Amino acid sequence: MQFSAQEIIETIRMVQMENLDIRTITMGISLRDCAHSDLSVVAARVYDKICRLASRLVPVGDEIERDYGIPIINKRISVTPIALVAESTGAGGYVAVAEAMDRAAREVGVNFIGGFSALVHKGTTTGDRALLASIPEALAVTERVCASVNVGTTRAGINMDAVARLGDIVCDTAARTADRHGIGCAKLVVFCNAVDDNPFMAGAFHGIGEPECVVNVGVSGPGVVCMAVKKEPDADFGALASIIKRTAFKVTRMGELVGRAASEKLAVPFGIVDLSLAPTPAQGDSVARILEAMGLERVGTHGSTAALALLNDAVKKGGAMASSYVGGLSGAFIPVSEDEGMIEAAQMGAISIDKLEAMTCVCSVGLDMIAVPGDTPPATIAAIIADEAAIGMINAKTTAVRIIPAPGRTVGEVVEFGGLLGTAPVMAVHRWSSAGFIARGGRIPAPLQGLGN
Amino acid sequence: MPSGTNRIIVTVIGRDQVGIIAAVSSVLAEAQANIVDISQTTLQEFFAMIMMADLEHASLPFAEIKQRLNDKGEAMGLRIDAQHEAVFNYMHRV
Numbered sequence: 001m002q003f004s005a006q007e008i009i010e011t012i013r014m015v016q017m018e019n020l021d022i023r024t025i026t027m028g029i030s031l032r033d034c035a036h037s038d039l040s041v042v043a044a045r046v047y048d049k050i051c052r053l054a055s056r057l058v059p060v061g062d063e064i065e066r067d068y069g070i071p072i073i074n075k076r077i078s079v080t081p082i083a084l085v086a087e088s089t090g091a092g093g094y095v096a097v098a099e100a101m102d103r104a105a106r107e108v109g110v111n112f113i114g115g116f117s118a119l120v121h122k123g124t125t126t127g128d129r130a131l132l133a134s135i136p137e138a139l140a141v142t143e144r145v146c147a148s149v150n151v152g153t154t155r156a157g158i159n160m161d162a163v164a165r166l167g168d169i170v171c172d173t174a175a176r177t178a179d180r181h182g183i184g185c186a187k188l189v190v191f192c193n194a195v196d197d198n199p200f201m202a203g204a205f206h207g208i209g210e211p212e213c214v215v216n217v218g219v220s221g222p223g224v225v226c227m228a229v230k231k232e233p234d235a236d237f238g239a240l241a242s243i244i245k246r247t248a249f250k251v252t253r254m255g256e257l258v259g260r261a262a263s264e265k266l267a268v269p270f271g272i273v274d275l276s277l278a279p280t281p282a283q284g285d286s287v288a289r290i291l292e293a294m295g296l297e298r299v300g301t302h303g304s305t306a307a308l309a310l311l312n313d314a315v316k317k318g319g320a321m322a323s324s325y326v327g328g329l330s331g332a333f334i335p336v337s338e339d340e341g342m343i344e345a346a347q348m349g350a351i352s353i354d355k356l357e358a359m360t361c362v363c364s365v366g367l368d369m370i371a372v373p374g375d376t377p378p379a380t381i382a383a384i385i386a387d388e389a390a391i392g393m394i395n396a397k398t399t400a401v402r403i404i405p406a407p408g409r410t411v412g413e414v415v416e417f418g419g420l421l422g423t424a425p426v427m428a429v430h431r432w433s434s435a436g437f438i439a440r441g442g443r444i445p446a447p448l449q450g451l452g453n
Numbered sequence: 454m455p456s457g458t459n460r461i462i463v464t465v466i467g468r469d470q471v472g473i474i475a476a477v478s479s480v481l482a483e484a485q486a487n488i489v490d491i492s493q494t495t496l497q498e499f500f501a502m503i504m505m506a507d508l509e510h511a512s513l514p515f516a517e518i519k520q521r522l523n524d525k526g527e528a529m530g531l532r533i534d535a536q537h538e539a540v541f542n543y544m545h546r547v
Contacts, residue, residue: 002538003462005494007545008503012464012534066516069536250544257543321547 010250019223019285020251021071022258023278025061026199028206028214028271029053031080031115039089043100046085050077050104050113053213053268058109060265068261070254073220073280074420077105078204079115087127094131098138098145105144112187114204116147119194122156122443132162135169139184140176146202152192152389154396158444160386166190167382167438171405174374178407181415185404186337186369190385192392192399197272198328203365203400214271215263216328219255221247222277223284225315229293240294241314248275248318256323274328275319276364277311279339281422287311287332288341299341300351308332309362329398331364337417337424338369346425347414353384353427361391366400371415371424374407381405383434386444396449459508460489460538461515463522467531469500476529480521481506484513505538 014020034045054077061075079085079101086094098116105113116138118128135147149166152158170190174182189203196207199216206214228247235243255273263270279287288299291307312332320326334356336342345351353370360366366388372381385401392399406415406426415424463481465473474491481488481504490505508515519535526533 002490002505003541003545005492005501005503008462008464008541009494009501011541011544012466016532066519067537068540069534070540253543254540257539261539 014224014250015070018227019282020221020254021073022217022255023220024074024076024199024218025057025072025258025262026076026078026204026216026218027054027057027266027268028078028197028210028216030206030210030212031085034085035088037088037090039086039091039094039096042086042089043096046097047100047104050079050101051107054108054110056266060262063265064258064261068257070258072258074111076110076199076201076204077108077113078199078206079113080206080208081115081117081119083118083125083127083131084208086130087125090126092130093134093137095134095138095141098134098142101145102142110144112144112146112201114146114148114201115206116145117149117205119150120159120162121150121153122159124162132165132169135188136172136176136184139173139187146187146189146204148189148191148194148203148205150191150194151385152393154193154393155446155450157446157450158192158386158389158393160438160444161441163386163389164379164382164438164441166385167378167380170381170403171378174405174407181417182374182404182407183417183421186402186417186421188402190401192389193397195328195398199274200276200278200329202402210271211269213268215259215266215268216271216274217255217259217262218274218276218278218328219251220278221251222279222287222290224251225277226284226286226290226293229290237310241310244311244314245318248315249322252319252322270325272325272327273319273323275316275326275330276328277315277332279333279335280420281338281340281343283340286339286341287334288339288345292341298348298350299345300355304355305358305362308334308359312363329364333365333368334359334363335368336370336427337422338420343423343425346427353429357387357391360388360399361395365398366392368400368402369404369421369424370402371404371406371409371426372429373410373426374405376405376429377433377435379433379435379438380429382438384429386438390444394447394449458538461506461508461535462538462541463504463506463533463535465502465526465531465533466499470529473502473529473531476525477502477504477522477533480518480525484511484518484521486511486518
């Protein structure tokens, strides 16, 4: 036979026992041609275009899943940042567009649609301000719409006015969805160095340099990497990196296959494979457990940053060779509520926000799905965003904050979001104020790293 | 399909018993699918049989064949699955 029995069994084992799956097929759709001076016309055009282009996304995803026997967990859509699409309406808010996106997502059967977004790293336009003003309501009245805001880049520096504003927006969003533990905040990502072709929610949007329509794929497979690491408890770091590279290569090949098949069946160009290790709350699908398998008693202890650096780099090296087009965020994700090992470590106090922040220096993406006390002041949220954006700006990498000030909850309590969003133990923030710093306003200048020409 | 061929890999995993090969072969024969290769091994304590079949001249669509194999497996207390060959090509061959 063309393949050895061992090779075939290895593939079957990865899928059936180690949770190898394709995390998402995300269709990027340009909505630039939906602009109009009347907001209701924009909303109607947005709805029509999404339904038209994405009508076959879910059936095709299901077909590929069946043909190849690889589970495809999510089918999703990303669109042009709505601040650009709706700007010429002159309206003060774009909730109607968010509602149209939500209806379209429901119509075509995707669980999330990203792109209720604004890019404000150097300043805000009229459209950006209208979008920012609409975020809390839009996330409260819709179910599937995800919002994101880019507040900094290595080239532009950090827009601290926007950072301050987002401290308020995050708190307002939590308050408006207080009956559901502030779930609106789980659909809001604040970025530095956001990427145009990220297939992962909640931060996906269809960047302005992207084509009319494109298919991007996000792979997963923390369980496969974890089992491979566990099998070699005595391997030194060189050997360990090698094992992870080989595993990442195989996982990424599945992403490449699925991306190409989806592109062919949908007659839409293939964009990129995102090499991220994306955990879920399911047993055996945890990034934290990989770090523990490397020899740490609990994720969050000393050595976690080094372990994550090795993991992140080895995943990229293995994956980069497996796909012709690598993009998106491509790195290990360390969301707290979406990773069974992280949840446990947070509950027992093994990991803190400060350690998570340090870990985000060496992986994608940032402080992700972290619940903090409901009475955390907006200036503190803004300062957390500023710290994370500074890490991204200086290191020329993407960083993000997705933080939930859980209404009425305090440290030690737990917030249940359910499904892929998981369970978030409320983590402590520093109690000393950052308000004076955040109130300064203006822009943090671009660092020397941005002057690369 | 990206691989250009129309071959599938059928895997049977479970406790060894009389008639496994006959059962799988009969489903494939009914569908006019040609068995190209066959091998067997063990996966931990379980029996694993692997078959490659060509669907070039098959009378039934892949989805239907896969469903019939799944059903047959269920009736025999085995896990019978079928995947397009491209999966293995992509993962194990550069």
